[in-house]
Amino acid sequence: AQSVSQHNHHVILSEAASLELGCNYSYGGTVNLFWYVQYPGQHLQLLLKYFSGDPLVKGIKGFEAEFIKSKFSFNLRKPSVQWSDTAEYLCAVRVGAGGGNKLTFGTGTQLKVEL
Amino acid sequence: GAGVSQSPSNKVTEKGKDVELRCDPISGHTALYWYRQSLGQGLEFLIYFQGNSAPDKSGLPSDRFSAERTGGSVSTLTIQRTQQEDSAVYLCASHQNTEAFFGQGTRLTVV
Numbered sequence: 001a002q003s004v005s006q007h008n009h010h011v012i013l014s015e016a017a018s019l020e021l022g023c024n025y026s027y028g029g030t031v032n033l034f035w036y037v038q039y040p041g042q043h044l045q046l047l048l049k050y051f052s053g054d055p056l057v058k059g060i061k062g063f064e065a066e067f068i069k070s071k072f073s074f075n076l077r078k079p080s081v082q083w084s085d086t087a088e089y090l091c092a093v094r095v096g097a098g099g100g101n102k103l104t105f106g107t108g109t110q111l112k113v114e115l
Numbered sequence: 116g117a118g119v120s121q122s123p124s125n126k127v128t129e130k131g132k133d134v135e136l137r138c139d140p141i142s143g144h145t146a147l148y149w150y151r152q153s154l155g156q157g158l159e160f161l162i163y164f165q166g167n168s169a170p171d172k173s174g175l176p177s178d179r180f181s182a183e184r185t186g187g188s189v190s191t192l193t194i195q196r197t198q199q200e201d202s203a204v205y206l207c208a209s210h211q212n213t214e215a216f217f218g219q220g221t222r223l224t225v226v
Contacts, residue, residue, distance in 0.1 A: 006157075034214055044206065044217040090158060092215075102171060103148065103208075103215055107157025 004093050006106035013081050013113050021076040021109050023065075023091030033074040034092040034103070035065055044090070050074065061085070086113045117141075119218035121207050127224045128197055136192040136221045140209030148215065149182055149192050153203040161205075164190065197225045 003026045013019060025031065035047040048059025055067040065076045074091060091106040120139040128134050140147050149161040160174035164184040175181070179197075184190040194201055202225045208215040 036217075043219045044208075046214045046216075049214050102146075102160075102163045102165075103210075105150070105158040105160070 004091055004104050004106035006089075006091055006109050008109045009107065010110045011112070013111070015083055015113055015115055016080045017113075019076070019078040019081045019085070019111070021089055021091075021111070023074045023076065023106060025072050025074070025091075025093040025104075027093065027095050028072075029095065032094040033065070033067060034094070035059065035063070035074070035076050036090045036092060036105075038088045038090070039084075040087070047076070047089070081111075081113050083113050083115055085111060087111055119207055119209055119216050121205075121218035121221050123221055124219060125222045125224075127226060130199060130225055131196055133193065133195045134197055134223065136194075136205050136207075136223070138190045138192070138207030138209075138218060140188065140190070140207070141211075141216055142188075144209035144211040144216075145187065146210045146215075147184055147190050148208045149190070150206040150208065151203045152206055152220070156203075158206070161192070194223075197223075199225045201225050 005024045007022050033050040036044045037047045038044045047063055048057050048065055050057045050067045058064050063078050065074050067074050088108050088110050090108045092103045094103050095101050122137045145166045147164040151159045151161055162182045163171040179195045182192045204220040204222050206217055206220045208217045
């Protein structure tokens with residue numbers, strides 16, 4: 001079964017610092033990749049997704065992620081974080097090209113941005 | 116409805132009681148998930164329904180946990196003889212060939 005690893009469980013940054021959160025998965029075939037975000041008191045929502053095509057994916061609020069197939073990675077980046085980016089970030093993988101397969105989530109990274 | 120709806124939003128129950136948590140997925144979504152989010156823990160997969168296929172129950176932590184999905188729509192997660200370690204936020208999500216959409220969750224507190 002596929003697995004998803006997020007090695008950074010807690011990250012603390014100052015405003016304007018750059019962010020990179022790691023995500024690695026274990027499956028070698030076709031995958032769909034997702035980053036979700038959960039702001040304090042809100043429900044989980046999609047930040048960005050990769051299905052095919054350009055491996056550099058742009059999402060909302062200035063976030064981007066790069067799919068590197070050879071490294072089985074889908075790291076999330078933002079050049080300059082804001083206090084409002086404080087949230088939990090979860091990476092998810094779905095195996096296969098179809099939509100009928102289960103999403104597998106990583107354990108999440110709690111990001112705290114300090115003023 | 117416009118999104119995934121879960122009820123109740125909060126539930127406090129006594130240890131040993133049974134609880135039922137409800138999820139109304141987005142209309143037309145064939146896939147439905149239940150997850151559990153405990154304090155300081157990540158998102159823990161519980162069960163997955165996909166269309167008419169047999170559900171993937173591999174994440175259920177014990178036989179006290181069960182779930183049904185009636186008519187391919189509404190789902191109910193039942194926890195029997197609740198324990199304090201069952202306290203968590205229970206999340207439901209649904210999707211149809213794209214990303215999953217999550218409900219607000221049910222915060223369960225077992226006292």
